[in-house]
Structures are given as C-alpha cells and as structure tokens.
Amino acid sequence: MDQRVHPMAPYDTTPQVDFHSQRRRIQSIALWGVALLTLTLVVLIVLDILLSVIVKGVPGLNLAIFATPTSGIAGGLQNAILGTLVLIALSMVFSMPLGILGGIFVACFAPARLASAVRFISEVLAGIPSIVIGYFGYAVMVLQWGMGFSALAGAISLAMITLPYIVRTTDASFTQVPGAYWEGAIALGMTPLMAVRTVVTKLAAPGVMTGVLLAISIALGETAPLIYTAGWSNFDPSLHLVKNPIAYLTYVVWTYLNEPFHSAHQLAYTAALLLVVIVMILHILVRLLQRGGVKHS
Amino acid sequence: MTSDMVAVDQDLVELTPAELKELEAVLTGGRIDVVTAEATKSSVIQVKGLSAYFGHKQVLNNLNLDIKEREITALIGPSGCGKTTFLRTLNRMSHSVPGFRHEGEVSVMGQDIASVKDVESFRRKVGMLFQRPNPFPMSILDNLTLALRLFGVSKKERLEIAKAKLDEVGLYEDLKDRLHHSPFALSGGQQQRLCLARALAVEPRILLLDEPASALDPKSTRMLEDLFMRLAEHMTIVIVTHNLAQARRIAKRTAFMEAGEIVEFESTHALFTKPNDPRTRVYVEEQIG
Numbered sequence: 001m002d003q004r005v006h007p008m009a010p011y012d013t014t015p016q017v018d019f020h021s022q023r024r025r026i027q028s029i030a031l032w033g034v035a036l037l038t039l040t041l042v043v044l045i046v047l048d049i050l051l052s053v054i055v056k057g058v059p060g061l062n063l064a065i066f067a068t069p070t071s072g073i074a075g076g077l078q079n080a081i082l083g084t085l086v087l088i089a090l091s092m093v094f095s096m097p098l099g100i101l102g103g104i105f106v107a108c109f110a111p112a113r114l115a116s117a118v119r120f121i122s123e124v125l126a127g128i129p130s131i132v133i134g135y136f137g138y139a140v141m142v143l144q145w146g147m148g149f150s151a152l153a154g155a156i157s158l159a160m161i162t163l164p165y166i167v168r169t170t171d172a173s174f175t176q177v178p179g180a181y182w183e184g185a186i187a188l189g190m191t192p193l194m195a196v197r198t199v200v201t202k203l204a205a206p207g208v209m210t211g212v213l214l215a216i217s218i219a220l221g222e223t224a225p226l227i228y229t230a231g232w233s234n235f236d237p238s239l240h241l242v243k244n245p246i247a248y249l250t251y252v253v254w255t256y257l258n259e260p261f262h263s264a265h266q267l268a269y270t271a272a273l274l275l276v277v278i279v280m281i282l283h284i285l286v287r288l289l290q291r292g293g294v295k296h297s
Numbered sequence: 298m299t300s301d302m303v304a305v306d307q308d309l310v311e312l313t314p315a316e317l318k319e320l321e322a323v324l325t326g327g328r329i330d331v332v333t334a335e336a337t338k339s340s341v342i343q344v345k346g347l348s349a350y351f352g353h354k355q356v357l358n359n360l361n362l363d364i365k366e367r368e369i370t371a372l373i374g375p376s377g378c379g380k381t382t383f384l385r386t387l388n389r390m391s392h393s394v395p396g397f398r399h400e401g402e403v404s405v406m407g408q409d410i411a412s413v414k415d416v417e418s419f420r421r422k423v424g425m426l427f428q429r430p431n432p433f434p435m436s437i438l439d440n441l442t443l444a445l446r447l448f449g450v451s452k453k454e455r456l457e458i459a460k461a462k463l464d465e466v467g468l469y470e471d472l473k474d475r476l477h478h479s480p481f482a483l484s485g486g487q488q489q490r491l492c493l494a495r496a497l498a499v500e501p502r503i504l505l506l507d508e509p510a511s512a513l514d515p516k517s518t519r520m521l522e523d524l525f526m527r528l529a530e531h532m533t534i535v536i537v538t539h540n541l542a543q544a545r546r547i548a549k550r551t552a553f554m555e556a557g558e559i560v561e562f563e564s565t566h567a568l569f570t571k572p573n574d575p576r577t578r579v580y581v582e583e584q585i586g
Binding site: 199 | 435443
C-alpha cells in the first residue's frame with residue numbers, strides 16, 4: 001500500500017483505527033459467518049425441495065403422462081397440463097392488456113393524485129389473500145353470474161391475482177426510463193402519446209416482459225383461487241369456457257397427495273416436477289431478457 | 298453599436314457560407330462581432346414582462362428582451378438563475394412540468410405562446426438540443442426519421458432528409474455505411490451532432506440549445522460551435538451556456554441573468570468588455586479569472 005502522504009494534505013491521513021483492528025476483524029469474521037450460514041440455509045432448503053421433487057417426480061415421467069388424461073387417481077396429466085396452459089393464456093388475455101395499459105397510464109399520463117390513487121388500489125388488490133379472491137370468484141362468477149366451475153371463472157380469478165403485479169412492474173419500467181428520451185421526442189413535436197408509444201416503450205419493454213413472465217409464473221403456482229372457480233375435470237379442456245370445469249396441475253399436487261394410493265402420489269409429484277420445470281424455464285427466460293435488453297440501447 | 302465592433306456593410310449577406318467563413322477567419326480570430334444587415338433583421342422572439350412560477354416559487358421575474366432572427370443569442374448566468382427555465386418556456390416545454398405557469402407576453406414567430414393551440418406543430422418550428430446527447434434507442438437512421446414517419450412523410454423523402462441532415466452536421470461521410478447501427482457506439486460529440494441532425498430534420502426555424510456542449514471535449518465543442526454559426530445564417534439560435542468563452546465565440550448578443558432576472562442584454566462584445574451593471578462585471582470577471 002502506498003503510505004506516502006501528500007505534502008499539501010490538510011490533515012493526517014494515516015489510518016486511525018489501528019487500536020480497534022482486532023475487534024474489527026472479529027466482528028467482520030462473525031458477520032461473514034452469519035451471512036454464509038443463512039445463505040447455506042437458503043440454498044439447502046431450495047436444493048431439498050428441488051431434489052425431493054425430482055427424485056419423487058422423475059420416476060412417473062413418461063410419454064403417457066403427456067398423452068393421456070387422468071382417470072380417477074391414475075392415468076396421465078394431459079388434461080391438467082393443457083388446462084393449466086388454457087387457464088394461464090386466458091388469464092393473460094385479461095390481465096396483460098389491462099395491466100400494461102394501466103401501468104403506462106399511471107407512469108406516463110395520470111395526474112399525480114390519480115396515479116397515487118391507482119397505485120394504492122393496485123397494492124390493496126395485490127394484498128388480498130388468493131383464497132379470498134377464489135371465494136369472491138365463486139360467489140360472484142360461479143354462482144351469481146351462472147358461469148359454473150369453468151375456465152373463464154378460473155382465468156378471471158387468476159387475472160385478478162396477476163393484474164396488480166403487471167401494473168406495478170409496467171409502472172416501474174416506464175418510470176425508470178430517463179426523462180431525457182421523452183423530452184427529446186417531445187421537442188421534435190411528437191405528441192406525448194407518440195413519444196411514449198415509440199421511444200419510451202422501446203426502453204421499457206424488457207422490464208414489462210419480465211413482469212409478465214413473472215406474473216405467469218405466479219399464476220402457475222396458484223391453487224386457492226382455482227379451487228373455487230375452475231373445479232376439476234378428467235377431460236381435456238374444450239372450447240366451452242363456461243359451465244365446464246377444467247383441470248390444472250396444482251390441483252393434482254394439492255388433492256392427490258391426500259389420497260392413500262401410490263399412483264395418486266406419483267401423479268402429484270410428477271405434476272409438481274412439471275410446475276417446477278416450467279417456472280424455472282420462465283425464470284431463465286427472464287434472465288435472458290434482462291441480460292439482452294433492447295437492441296440499440 | 299460600440300466602436301470596436303467590426304461593421305461590415307450589407308453586401309456581406311450575399312456571400313456564400315464558405316466566403317463568410319474565410320472572412321471570419323481574417324477578422325478577429327473567430328470572434329463574430331460582424332454585424333450583418335443589422336437593420337433588416339426583425340425580432341423573432343419578443344418577451345414582454347415574463348414572470349414564471351413553479352407552484353408558489355417564482356423563477357422568472359419580469360423578463361423583457363427581443364431576440365433577433367438569424368443570429369445566435371446566448372444566455373449566461375449562475376446555476377439556478379432561470380436561464381434553462383426561460384429557454385424551455387420558449388417552446389412550451391416548461392409548461393409540461395406540473396405547477397408551472399407564466400405571466401406576461403412571449404411572442405414566438407408572431408404567436409403568443411399562451412394561445413398556441415397545436416403545441417406539437419409549434420414545437421416542430423422551435424427545435425431543442427439538450428445538455429446530454431439523447432439519441433433514441435434505435436438505429437441511427439430511425440433516430441433521424443422516426444418523427445418524420447409519425448408526421449406522415451413518405452419513406453423516400455424521409456431517407457433523403459436524413460441523408461441531407463447528416464451531411465449538414467458533417468456526419469454523413471462517417472456514418473453512411475452504419476445507418477442501421479446503434480447510435481450508442483458513437484462518440485459523445487457525434488451523438489450530439491446526430492441529435493442536432495434529428496432536430497433539424499423536422500425543419501425548425503428556431504433552435505434552442507441547453508448547454509449543448511457541456512458534456513463534450515473541446516474538439517467536439519468547437520465542431521458544434523462551427524455548426525451553430527453556420528446554421529445561424531438561416532435560423533435563429535438561442536443558447537444557454539456556462540462556458541463564457543463559448544458565448545464570446547459564437548453569440549452575437551448575450552443576456553446575463555441572475556436570480557430570475559435579466560441583468561443585462563447587450564451585444565456580446567459589449568457585455569464582456571464594458572459591462573454596465575456591476576453584477577455582470579463581477580460574474581464575467583470571476584468566470585474568466
């Protein structure tokens with residue numbers, strides 16, 4: 001280390017903490033120790049979950065799982081896999097346009113007071129327990145609106161879970177775009193809408209996409225709102241979006257583990273494995289998106 | 298007009314830009330106290346009793362000045378004196394800040410800014426260049442043509458304009474093979490010239506410059522200054538700068554602002570050599586040292 005002190009230095013720059021160095025070193029080691037310990041704990045827990053899902057789920061993995069629907073407590077998972085995809089896709093039809101447009105409105109166009117009101121409402125919605133949303137879906141959509149247990153009722157319930165999430169990430173992505181880009185566009189005579197649509201959106205898009213992918217992975221893992229709204233079906237999903245119950249993967253995990261049969265347990269673990277794999281793929285996509293960013297930025 | 302300004306008669310207007318430049322070089326080492334056709338120039342921006350507020354805070358206090366067409370006017374003064382707010386009021390950018398309001402009359406190209414209905418068309422006529430280069434996150438060509446595309450200019454025409462404007466800012470030769478590349482690989486000076494070309498593409502008549510060279514090295518700064526001087530032959534330029542030497546080099550007139558007021562508005566030469574107001578003298582002398 002360079003020990004020289006500049007001749008013009010206004011005060012003595014030699015280290016003043018020598019006296020405490022022993023104590024400092026011990027403190028430092030202790031903190032590092034605690035940090036490492038907690039990190040190890042987290043990693044171990046995740047590994048434990050992953051390993052037990054893999055160990056118990058992989059034996060049940062075969063082509064028949066994808067090719068046949070469940071029958072009672074045996075069979076494959078085709079109906080549940082397709083049902084999950086239908087539910088997610090349908091819920092995104094509702095929550096993506098609403099959430100993204102809402103987020104853009106809050107970030108770019110809403111007057112400050114309205115924006116903070118919308119943000120507050122969105123946070124409240126995000127804080128509602130999913131089982132309550134499920135029950136609301138049951139009372140209002142399934143019973144009152146006469147949808148019955150159905151793909152539509154399930155998808156709308158899922159959309160209510162993911163909507164505030166998409167609003168928040170979109171809002172954050174658009175707010176983070178430096179004002180200079182917006183100003184540059186406005187100064188050329190673009191309308192605020194033009195500026196947001198072309199220049200600002202380009203910079204916010206990766207963040208928005210990340211939010212949507214994470215919202216999808218949240219929706220994938222939801223069970224509570226679907227129990228009351230989607231029901232369960234041993235058949236593949238059809239084009240009938242109301243009055244026809246629909247199967248989904250988390251139901252298999254939740255219900256079949258309680259059955260006293262090995263074939264049911266096997267299906268539950270395989271369903272869990274599929275969910276974990278899909279969520280992992282989504283998170284890898286998110287990472288790639290974040291690393292890639294947009295072209296020309 | 299002060300006696301040590303170099304007065305040139307009206308024939309000068311007929312000179313080509315190249316000849317003008319040559320003449321400039323012969324004259325005072327880049328100083329442009331050359332008075333060209335003074336009498337024929339009219340005021341393109343007229344400010345009468347302009348006061349401006351952000352909420353309850355007053356930021357501009359009773360400004361009065363006339364900015365003449367086809368010349369460079371500089372605004373100098375300490376940070377926070379309101380020069381940027383004033384500049385941004387001229388193209389109504391200040392008005393997009395919540396809580397901003399102005400009193401008094403600001404007439405730009407004969408139109409009171411308070412009564413502008415179509416703000417977008419108005420801003421196309423009053424371009425702006427910012428402190429830091431802000432190319433859009435798209436190809437160099439798209440940077441130049443995006444606004445034109447939104448305004449409905451045909452593709453062929455857009456390409457022609459883009460090339461012409463790149464050429465005007467001296468970038469065409471360097472970039473003609475890289476039009477589809479990212480602008481972020483360019484140097485800061487090149488990026489700023491690209492932004493200038495982008496601003497010029499929508500054919501503004503007035504150009505507002507907000508410390509356009511403060512983030513650039515001296516060579517790029519000089520290059521930009523040359524460009525501004527050439528542009529001032531056919532358009533009006535208002536520049537905010539902290540670089541007094543820059544104001545001296547390029548501006549025909551300079552306004553010194555302090556605490557939201559215009560302290561002095563004079564020909565650049567007079568302001569720097571014989572300031573009338575003691576505040577101007579202190580600022581100018583301290584800054585130059």
